[in-house]
Amino acid sequence: MSEVATEVELLGLGDDALIAAQRLAEWVSRAPTLEEDVALANIALDQLGAARMLLAAVGDEDELAYRRDDHQFRNCLLAELPLGPGRGDLDFGWTMSWLLMLSAAQLLRYTDLAGGSDEQAAAIGAKAVKESTYHLDHARQWMLRLGGGTEESQRRVQQGLDGLWPYGHELTEGIRDRWLAIVEPVLAEAGLKRPDDRWRPGGGRDGRHTEHLSYLLAEMQSLHRAHPGAQW
Amino acid sequence: MTATRADAAAIAGAVPDPELRVVTIGELGIVRGAEQAEDGHVVVTITPTYSGCPAMDAIRDDIRSALAAAGYADVEVKTVLSPAWSTDMITESGWAALERTGIAAPGPSGTPTCPRCGHQGRPTPVLQISRYASTPCQSLWSCRSCLEPFNAIKKL
Ligand SMILES: [Zn+2]
Numbered sequence: 001m002s003e004v005a006t007e008v009e010l011l012g013l014g015d016d017a018l019i020a021a022q023r024l025a026e027w028v029s030r031a032p033t034l035e036e037d038v039a040l041a042n043i044a045l046d047q048l049g050a051a052r053m054l055l056a057a058v059g060d061e062d063e064l065a066y067r068r069d070d071h072q073f074r075n076c077l078l079a080e081l082p083l084g085p086g087r088g089d090l091d092f093g094w095t096m097s098w099l100l101m102l103s104a105a106q107l108l109r110y111t112d113l114a115g116g117s118d119e120q121a122a123a124i125g126a127k128a129v130k131e132s133t134y135h136l137d138h139a140r141q142w143m144l145r146l147g148g149g150t151e152e153s154q155r156r157v158q159q160g161l162d163g164l165w166p167y168g169h170e171l172t173e174g175i176r177d178r179w180l181a182i183v184e185p186v187l188a189e190a191g192l193k194r195p196d197d198r199w200r201p202g203g204g205r206d207g208r209h210t211e212h213l214s215y216l217l218a219e220m221q222s223l224h225r226a227h228p229g230a231q232w
Numbered sequence: 233m234t235a236t237r238a239d240a241a242a243i244a245g246a247v248p249d250p251e252l253r254v255v256t257i258g259e260l261g262i263v264r265g266a267e268q269a270e271d272g273h274v275v276v277t278i279t280p281t282y283s284g285c286p287a288m289d290a291i292r293d294d295i296r297s298a299l300a301a302a303g304y305a306d307v308e309v310k311t312v313l314s315p316a317w318s319t320d321m322i323t324e325s326g327w328a329a330l331e332r333t334g335i336a337a338p339g340p341s342g343t344p345t346c347p348r349c350g351h352q353g354r355p356t357p358v359l360q361i362s363r364y365a366s367t368p369c370q371s372l373w374s375c376r377s378c379l380e381p382f383n384a385i386k387k388l
Contacts, residue, residue, distance in 0.1 A: 035362030039363065039364035041364075045282075045284035045286065046284045049284025050283050052284075119314075123312075123313035123316070124313060127280075127316045127317075130316060130388050134363065134386070137363070138364075
């Protein structure tokens with residue numbers, strides 16, 4: 001990564017966090033236990049907090065969150081994918097595979113920001129790094145439990161991993177080796193198989209998204225677009 | 233009454249945290265300071281505990297009302313991120329107030345001491361039930377000595 005964080009980088013990271021926050025919020029009131037419900041809501045809140053700092057660093061956060069169309073978003077595809085095998089599905093094993101992949105990448109990106117020469121970006125990175133460390137640890141603990149749990153829990157977490165793995169290439173562009181150094185040991189310890197590297201879907205950073213982002217944005221933006229500036 | 237700069241910082245610092253009412257935002261290390269210009273304009277600087285902390289708006293409002301009540305008409309609340317907030321910024325009196333309400337400190341090893349019975353987790357464990365609790369900055373624990381659940385501030 002370059003010394004000075006560019007606006008494009010900050011926007012990409014901000015969009016990753018914003019879209020991830022919206023995705024994770026789908027778990028609120030539906031998680032397997034009350035404690036997990038609170039945990040996922042808190043992680044979503046952290047993601048939203050990071051998104052607000054990053055988007056405010058490049059422009060007007062509300063304009064950026066609510067007034068852009070799909071093709072103007074710069075999040076990686078992984079962030080927008082459903083948290084289960086199909087649209088509208090919510091699968092916990094799948095979600096933990098997603099969170100492991102995402103939070104390991106965010107931790108590295110934020111660490112790089114924190115060490116960069118742009119003062120504002122460094123402050124945001126230093127703040128977000130601490131929270132990402134918790135997210136990664138949360139995902140890791142669940143990967144170990146689910147991977148080492150029942151046949152069913154292992155099957156489902158592996159299914160999520162297999163389904164999401166291809167999207168990890170776009171997610172980890174430029175940080176792949178460091179990312180693998182975090183993720184691979186978790187998979188090994190959890191007794192999970194590291195999927196093969198085959199197809200590499202991408203394009204999110206250039207504004208080419210899946211249809212899943214359209215549905216997500218429709219839900220996230222509808223109120224603001226119908227009632228601009230609405231507050232409650 | 234003539235108010236001084238130190239007064240403004242003290243008044244802002246004495247505002248109770250909207251979520252953890254037993255401690256002030258000064259004790260939590262959220263208030264970084266206050267500056268008053270010649271023309272009376274006061275700038276209070278605060279820092280968020282967690283970046284997504286939903287209490288920040290309430291904190292800003294509470295600071296403005298507290299200072300308005302003390303005669304400061306022109307108050308601006310500025311948020312800074314650096315240096316990032318950490319649990320080390322909580323003051324001794326802050327920790328004491330938290331502990332009195334049953335919220336434990338993270339403990340040097342990461343395992344808190346039970347605030348109800350003082351049990352330190354050996355040989356009977358103090359178990360972490362969830363690393364997230366009623367606020368983003370707390371985790372949920374269960375003491376296997378007195379069998380009570382309690383919250384602890386997460387090390388950050
Ligand atoms: Zn106890």
